[in-house]
Amino acid sequence: xxxxxxxxxxxxxxxxxxxxxxxxxxxxxxxxxxxxxxxxxxxxxxxxxxxxxxxxxxxxxxxxxxxxxxxxxxxxxxxxxxxxxxxxxxxxxxxxxxxxxxxxxxxxxxxxxxxxxxxxxxxxxxxxxxxxxxxxxxxxxxxxxxxxxxxxxxxxxxxxxxxxxxxxxxxxxxxxxxxxxxxxxxxxxxxxxxxxxxxxxxxxxxxxxxxxxxxxxxxxxxxxxxxxxxxxxxxxxxxxxxxxxxxxxxxxxxxxxxxxxxxxx
Amino acid sequence: xxxxxxxxxxxxxxxxxxxxxxxxxxxxxxxxxxxxxxxxxxxxxxxxxxxxxxxxxxxxxxxxxxxxxxxxxxxxxxxxxxxxxxxxxxxxxxxxxxxxxxxxxxxxxxxxxxxxxxxxxxxxxxxxxxxxxxxxxxxxxxxxxxxxxxxxxxxxxxxxxxxxxxxxxxxxxxxxxxxxxxxxxxxxxxxxxxxxxxxxxxxxxxxxxxxxxxxxxxxxxxxxxxxxxxxxxxxxxxxxxxxxxxxxxxxxxxxxxxxxxxxxx
Numbered sequence: 001x002x003x004x005x006x007x008x009x010x011x012x013x014x015x016x017x018x019x020x021x022x023x024x025x026x027x028x029x030x031x032x033x034x035x036x037x038x039x040x041x042x043x044x045x046x047x048x049x050x051x052x053x054x055x056x057x058x059x060x061x062x063x064x065x066x067x068x069x070x071x072x073x074x075x076x077x078x079x080x081x082x083x084x085x086x087x088x089x090x091x092x093x094x095x096x097x098x099x100x101x102x103x104x105x106x107x108x109x110x111x112x113x114x115x116x117x118x119x120x121x122x123x124x125x126x127x128x129x130x131x132x133x134x135x136x137x138x139x140x141x142x143x144x145x146x147x148x149x150x151x152x153x154x155x156x157x158x159x160x161x162x163x164x165x166x167x168x169x170x171x172x173x174x175x176x177x178x179x180x181x182x183x184x185x186x187x188x189x190x191x192x193x194x195x196x197x198x199x200x201x202x203x204x205x206x207x208x209x210x211x212x213x214x215x216x217x218x219x220x221x222x223x224x225x226x227x228x229x230x231x232x233x234x235x236x237x238x239x240x241x242x243x244x245x246x247x248x249x250x251x252x253x254x255x256x257x258x259x260x261x262x263x264x265x
Numbered sequence: 266x267x268x269x270x271x272x273x274x275x276x277x278x279x280x281x282x283x284x285x286x287x288x289x290x291x292x293x294x295x296x297x298x299x300x301x302x303x304x305x306x307x308x309x310x311x312x313x314x315x316x317x318x319x320x321x322x323x324x325x326x327x328x329x330x331x332x333x334x335x336x337x338x339x340x341x342x343x344x345x346x347x348x349x350x351x352x353x354x355x356x357x358x359x360x361x362x363x364x365x366x367x368x369x370x371x372x373x374x375x376x377x378x379x380x381x382x383x384x385x386x387x388x389x390x391x392x393x394x395x396x397x398x399x400x401x402x403x404x405x406x407x408x409x410x411x412x413x414x415x416x417x418x419x420x421x422x423x424x425x426x427x428x429x430x431x432x433x434x435x436x437x438x439x440x441x442x443x444x445x446x447x448x449x450x451x452x453x454x455x456x457x458x459x460x461x462x463x464x465x466x467x468x469x470x471x472x473x474x475x476x477x478x479x480x481x482x483x484x485x486x487x488x489x490x491x492x493x494x495x496x497x498x499x500x501x502x503x504x505x506x507x508x509x510x511x512x513x514x515x516x517x518x519x520x521x522x523x524x525x526x527x528x529x530x
Binding site: 095 | 320321323363521
């Protein structure tokens with residue numbers, strides 16, 4: 001009965017919050033579809049949670065949210081289902097396919113100055129085994145625990161990214177790996193990458209002592225500036241965080257991999 | 266008790282479905298959920314279409330897609346349902362709420378140089394009545410037909426944007442309206458905006474003769490550059506197209522309104 005009570009309270013609060021959103025106004029668009037809640041127990045509520053959490057996920061992926069530290073409590077199951085089900089894989093495949101189409105369209109010059117940047121975590125390597133044990137973003141990030149996981153060098157490849165990586169290399173791009181991981185993780189990171197199939201990158205750039213405390217956007221922009229000064233044309237940039245992609249300079253095309261589990265400013 | 270039973274049954278099914286997703290293969294990522302198509306007519310296929318179209322929509326909103334002219338044929342119903350149902354409204358409300366939170370956090374200075382840019386179509390005004398008659402993006406864009414609609418000056422306000430607009434003004438920002446509409450639409454556009462509640466903008470910027478043929482990203486970046494040269498600090502920028510938001514300079518924060526119906530490069 002305790003869980004029934006909790007469920008009813010949750011449903012009530014949820015419905016109330018929607019009521020307030022649905023004030024009448026003839027010019028309001030889109031024309032509201034008033035959800036009728038039939039006598040089917042939890043089904044309509046589950047639909048409502050799905051709608052709300054899908055909307056939240058889109059806000060994450062479009063970079064509309066203000067800084068956040070954990071996923072919404074009510075989206076815990078939604079995020080888990082997305083990550084472990086088909087949705088995440090479909091999104092990863094789509095973004096890699098679109099990136100490959102763009103990569104093939106670039107006229108790669110013979111001066112070896114056309115470059116592609118890849119982020120590492122949740123871009124080339126997956127930390128899903130770690131996040132499976134830590135609530136898929138429901139727990140506040142624990143740097144000490146996470147570093148232990150990284151130290152094992154056991155992160156699997158994100159397969160669609162590996163295919164893109166290989167194609168980008170074969171097209172003649174220089175490949176830079178630009179990660180927020182610390183310099184002290186260089187060896188284990190390189191070994192992990194090689195073990196799961198990533199080879200022949202041009203440079204692996206990690207956070208050095210003077211980069212600690214910098215926002216990711218700043219750190220990564222500085223590194224892209226250096227590449228630009230060295231004459232590289234940054235054609236593509238693949239990352240799961242907008243802080244991998246925004247700032248100055250930006251690449252010709254950016255590719256945002258899905259990640260509803262955490263946010264790095 | 267009836268609803269309790271249904272709730273329990275639902276929870277049980279939900280837990281079971283999670284169990285099946287968590288099959289053992291520690292390194293394969295994400296663990297594939299093989300969709301079995303049971304003998305239930307079109308239902309599993311409908312789920313598949315929903316998954317695919319949601320993934321496509323995510324790629325639109327995260328700006329991962331290469332240039333596209335119409336929505337995928339198989340997503341026609343999906344896009345219609347999204348636009349006319351609750352999903353679009355939820356997304357509009359979320360982006361306006363997040364933008365308002367950011368706007369309140371800006372320390373607006375007394376020199377009147379803090380600015381907010383709004384795009385018009387699908388940002389302040391909705392062309393959904395037009396797109397309802399034209400397949401929600403399924404038809405190739407017809408500039409002549411669309412201009413007839415614009416010429417009527419009948420586009421309704423997007424209510425969550427109107428609330429943001431008013432709040433941004435009341436916080437002391439200068440408001441610039443920056444649109445791809447042609448200069449010849451100035452009067453009807455201004456009248457349409459005022460009729461549905463938008464007032465007191467600082468400047469309405471449309472495409473002049475020399476801007477025709479420019480990509481939206483270029484045209485809008487040039488206009489933002491001019492603002493910057495005039496000493497404005499572009500704090501916020503709201504638009505439904507990434508070409509409203511990307512380029513140089515960018516605003517401190519960009520807000521991407523949802524639009525799965527069309528793409529402007």
